[in-house]
Amino acid sequence: EPEVTQTPSHQVTQMGQEVILRCVPISNHLYFYWYRQILGQKVEFLVSFYNNEISEKSEIFDDQFSVERPDGSNFTLKIRSTKLEDSAMYFCASSERESTRITWETQYFGPGTRLLVL
Amino acid sequence: GENVEQHPSTLSVQEGDSAVIKCTYSDSASNYFPWYKQELGKGPQLIIDIRSNVGEKKDQRIAVTLNKTAKHFSLHITETQPEDSAVYFCAAPRDDKIIFGKGTRLHILP
Secondary structure: OOOOEEEOOEEEEOOOOOEEEEEEOOOOOOEEEEEEEOOOOOOEEEEEEEOOEEEEEOOOOOOOEEEEOOOOOOEEEEEOOOOHHHOEEEEEEEEOOOOOOOOOOOOEEOOOEEEEEO | OOOEEEEOOEEEEEOOOOEEEEEEEOOOOOOEEEEEEEOOOOOOEEEEEEEOOOOEEEEOOEEEEEEOOOOEEEEEEOOOOHHHOEEEEEEEEEOOEEEEOOOEEEEEEO
16 A cells, blocks of 8 residues: 655654655655654644645744655755754645545554754 | 544543544544544554545544534544554644644553
8 A cells, every 4th residue: 555655754853954755655656745743742734735835834834844855756845053952853745636625535644753953 | 724623632532432532623624634643752644534524434443524514523442442442633634734633542451
């Protein structure tokens, strides 16, 4: 069964450093998402991406964050200058089609990258 | 916007008994309600979902019920097994993103 994959599984970085989290969505999917989960808290939406541009972003997704689809398979989340509060589990998700109020498309989640900022 | 409340935060049941997790939502226009299971160190995995044109859906030991008038939906797990121990999240859509509840940590006691 096709699945979303993410690398690395764990990342430790110093505050102020840049990190890039990588995701390979399911191959025929067109819509991509990043979510994060601070330890013990709920999963929160960061950004959605379609057709090489951001379609929606949350207030968490400030200028320190960026996303990119550098080739036909990878989808990346970059944090330019990490802060202590960026420590969290980051999940990539993908869906085959766009979700609308009429038809919701299931989002499939990857296993996550645990980011620890020291 | 959509807000999802989930109860309880922790639930312990004896193996073989049933578990029920409840959620409420705020946006009456919401029409899709997925449940995700998250095991330790893994990402959320969809286990069942329901659309607003039905009131109940079953898949083996798992069922979800939806009351659109009251704006609440529930997950029912029958004949619980050790492998059911995990964190369960209810969710509702808002635009093209998912709004998750805070999660229920389910412990299955031997």
